[in-house]
Amino acid sequence: MPEATxxxxxxxxxxxxxxxxxxxxxxxxxxxxCPTLAVTNSVINSLAMGAASIFVLVCxxxxxxxxxxxxxxxIRITTYIIIIATFVTMVDYIIQSISLDLYNAxxxxxxxxxxxxxxLGRADAYAAKNPITRTVLSALGMGLGFTFAxxxxxxxxxxxxxxxxxxxxxxxxxxxxxxxxLLPPGGFIVLGCWLLLFNWLKQRKTSRLIAAEEAIxxxxxxxxx
Amino acid sequence: MTGSELKKPLQQAPDMPSAWRLVSTLTVVALLSxxxxxxxYQYTKPIIAExxxxxxxxxxxxxFPDANNALTFRIEDRRVVPVDANTTSGExxxxxxxxxxxxxxxxxxxxxxxxxxxxxILYGFDPDKQCIIGFQVLKTAETPGLGSKISTDAxxxxxxxxxxxxxxxxxxxxxxxxxxxxxxxxxxxxxxDAISGATITSKAVGRMxxxxxQQLLPVVVDNLQLFRDAYQAETG
Numbered sequence: 462m463p464e465a466t467x468x469x470x471x472x473x474x475x476x477x478x479x480x481x482x483x484x485x486x487x488x489x490x491x492x493x494x495c496p497t498l499a500v501t502n503s504v505i506n507s508l509a510m511g512a513a514s515i516f517v518l519v520c521x522x523x524x525x526x527x528x529x530x531x532x533x534x535x536i537r538i539t540t541y542i543i544i545i546a547t548f549v550t551m552v553d554y555i556i557q558s559i560s561l562d563l564y565n566a567x568x569x570x571x572x573x574x575x576x577x578x579x580x581l582g583r584a585d586a587y588a589a590k591n592p593i594t595r596t597v598l599s600a601l602g603m604g605l606g607f608t609f610a611x612x613x614x615x616x617x618x619x620x621x622x623x624x625x626x627x628x629x630x631x632x633x634x635x636x637x638x639x640x641x642x643l644l645p646p647g648g649f650i651v652l653g654c655w656l657l658l659f660n661w662l663k664q665r666k667t668s669r670l671i672a673a674e675e676a677i678x679x680x681x682x683x684x685x686x
Numbered sequence: 687m688t689g690s691e692l693k694k695p696l697q698q699a700p701d702m703p704s705a706w707r708l709v710s711t712l713t714v715v716a717l718l719s720x721x722x723x724x725x726x727y728q729y730t731k732p733i734i735a736e737x738x739x740x741x742x743x744x745x746x747x748x749x750f751p752d753a754n755n756a757l758t759f760r761i762e763d764r765r766v767v768p769v770d771a772n773t774t775s776g777e778x779x780x781x782x783x784x785x786x787x788x789x790x791x792x793x794x795x796x797x798x799x800x801x802x803x804x805x806x807i808l809y810g811f812d813p814d815k816q817c818i819i820g821f822q823v824l825k826t827a828e829t830p831g832l833g834s835k836i837s838t839d840a841x842x843x844x845x846x847x848x849x850x851x852x853x854x855x856x857x858x859x860x861x862x863x864x865x866x867x868x869x870x871x872x873x874x875x876x877x878x879d880a881i882s883g884a885t886i887t888s889k890a891v892g893r894m895x896x897x898x899x900q901q902l903l904p905v906v907v908d909n910l911q912l913f914r915d916a917y918q919a920e921t922g
Binding site for chain 1: 702703707708711712715716718719722723726727730733734737738741803825826827829832883
């Protein structure tokens, strides 16, 4: 039922917010998990990766949408990859010119945005079928949702693994950092916990909806009798 | 999955566009891509070079707090050649001078493979004491909280108050090879006490200092007079 209503109401805000929450790329669609696990050992890295991904996602999807009548179906993936790689190379140079420290911290993961399936997935599933304004809005929402997810992971990992947030010490010096949180296993553990929370929230919501509908049905039955 | 959905790909198969159309589309997209990349490259190139220069300058002043000026040289085939400050290719070294023009020391770059990726540092050599008096990390991707401690751990940094790097009699290498030893077992001034829990990165630091020291420090020591004279010539 929600599927039908969604396609019938072309509300622009709805397109934007879908990626933030209901279709969150990491927590709901489970796309782009490689950078999600790899670079989220601090909030600043998460934010930088999120910003770089938003730039690539919005620009490449806008261009794909603009060229959608021009690109033959048979070579669409090749074309999308060229377009995505272009913007990734651009963002690579831009980050180097903004801060070398940040560039070194993100390592190879900037270049690896090329293979982030979130970007190619949105290009093929959304940008290739929708006009440019809707595509940009949707890409912005998806990008922000992706950044939100990265920061969720980065925040927990930095807080537990280093006792700080955004580089500011939060816990006292007596705190013994959980170094495992900064290492790859910590990424899996924290992602697992977030997914648990999100699925629990979703389940609670649906069970409440069902309960509410049942209550309405029940009251109707009483009225009719 | 209904019948109509399955038929779709079959219906699309006949209207295959001509090869010319495919090639021209890819050419146009690739051309567009090339132009965009070149524009950004051209625009950011001087900024990136400037960032790299600032990073090295900052590192030099952290190693030699009394520094006032630095000149750039390149080691070419056991000879020292003065080069422009923006040169990045080859074995680049910097001679560091204080306010009165006295040679404080030399900074050299060294790199080795750490736990994740290459670790690149800039280290300072004091020619009077013949020891390494500190280093700054230029590039690292080591684990935060473990390998990254090489630049923050006070005990590890204490190794570099004066790490012996004496050149041997023949000036062909170091008298004692610099090496990293297990945490708490440092006995000689040319040994580096590793950080417990970050042994791989600590060992990488020892390895890169030894490799670079064996190869470059004899050349530096042979040319000390050249460094001293260069500053006089520069300031007239």
